[in-house]
Amino acid sequence: MSKILIIEDDVSIGEMMSIYLYEDGYEVKRAENGRQGEALFREFQPDMIILDLMLPDMDGIHLCTTIRHTSNIPILMVSAKNEVSDRVKGLQTGADDYLCKPFSMRELSARIQALLRRSNTFTQQSLSSTDVLKQQGIQLDFEKRCLYVDGKNIETTFSEFEIMKLFWQNQGRVYSREELLNRVRGFDSQVTERAIDVHIANLRKKVEDDPKEPKHIKTVWGVGYKFLFT
Known part of the structure; x- marks a missing residue:
């Protein structure tokens, strides 16, 4: 069972994602701010992170940079900001994908499956x-x-x-x-x-x-x- 950490301060969106992904068969934990997200990242050791760009205590870009210093874990950034410059900034920081709000749960699930599929494939392969x-x-x-x-x-x-x-x-x-x-x-x-x-x-x-x-x-x-x- 893959583990997903959701770092999202919007309670309704966070709960919706958590419930949907739990029913999809993932083990899910959610943080409502950046500091809590950092702590859960270390404790929970997720296989993937869904990270909101705008958090109440720190910028999602800053948190993404911090995580990238120690891990290559797939990061899907989500945000209500849909300007090209925002997407580019997120990718430059180290996010592997960027999803604009509002989005469907089916699209979220598809993005997650694609990122985890490639990540798991190369982790599990026995290479010479x-x-x-x-x-x-x-x-x-x-x-x-x-x-x-x-x-x-x-x-x-x-x-x-x-x-x-x-x-x-x-x-x-x-x-x-x-x-x-x-x-x-x-x-x-x-x-x-x-x-x-x-x-x-x-x-x-x-x-x-x-x-x-x-x-x-x-x-x-x-x-x-x-x-x-x-």
């Missing part, structure tokens, strides 16, 4: 030593889901690692934003293809010597992106 790959100072460990650059462990979000893994396994292949989005999300997402640009920008900062002049993660103008070793 050949899945630790290293080239030109970049190392990718599929089993531990770790990215190393020049021997240093680089923190990545769930989505960033998925994109990097896809690139690594298919070097030189050009992927459109839509293809990358489908790979990461598994379903249509309100965050649109702009989310991929955010993830690519973040990855370039982490693996490139000069993100403005990338040697590995190349833009193919009018199409998308590809990954190369020079």
